[in-house]
Amino acid sequence: MIRKATAVWQGTLKEGKGHLSTESGILEETQYSYKTRFEDGKGTNPEELIGAAHSGCFTMQLSAFLAEQDFPADELKTKSEVTFKDGAISKSHLILSAKVPNISEEKFKEIATKAKESCPVSKLLNTEITLDYTLN
Numbered sequence: 001m002i003r004k005a006t007a008v009w010q011g012t013l014k015e016g017k018g019h020l021s022t023e024s025g026i027l028e029e030t031q032y033s034y035k036t037r038f039e040d041g042k043g044t045n046p047e048e049l050i051g052a053a054h055s056g057c058f059t060m061q062l063s064a065f066l067a068e069q070d071f072p073a074d075e076l077k078t079k080s081e082v083t084f085k086d087g088a089i090s091k092s093h094l095i096l097s098a099k100v101p102n103i104s105e106e107k108f109k110e111i112a113t114k115a116k117e118s119c120p121v122s123k124l125l126n127t128e129i130t131l132d133y134t135l136n
Contacts, residue, residue: 007032020044047089051080054092054121054129062115066100069111074099092125096133108135 005027009018019029027044035041055078066073076098083091094116100108116122116131 055080057121061119
């Protein structure tokens with residue numbers, strides 16, 4: 001399987017602008033710029049998109065692992081905080097809130113850690129990936 005996305009940029013880094021589009025059409029010429037990346041501008045940025053990809057991938061992987069162990073989740077909600085510092089993405093911190101009936105804290109931690117380590121985006125990032133969770 002190959003998924004496609006396209007970036008178009010015009011101009012210099014600070015004065016230029018660009019747009020992003022995805023094969024699915026969910027992003028269609030979505031604006032991004034210096035302001036959307038480093039200041040407060042309308043549009044998106046690469047770090048935000050990596051965070052969305054990472055939180056989505058991890059949450060799907062966790063759902064699969066929980067179901068395999070007969071602990072289907074009522075709800076999994078994951079936020080990703082991506083750190084961009086000194087010209088590099090240095091960290092993706094996952095913050096999870098989970099509603100999973102009849103699971104012990106120990107078992108949940110084991111499955112969540114396995115999902116963090118094995119989701120395809122975690123493997124791709126090859127950076128420090130941390131996880132906080134709340135089991136309700």
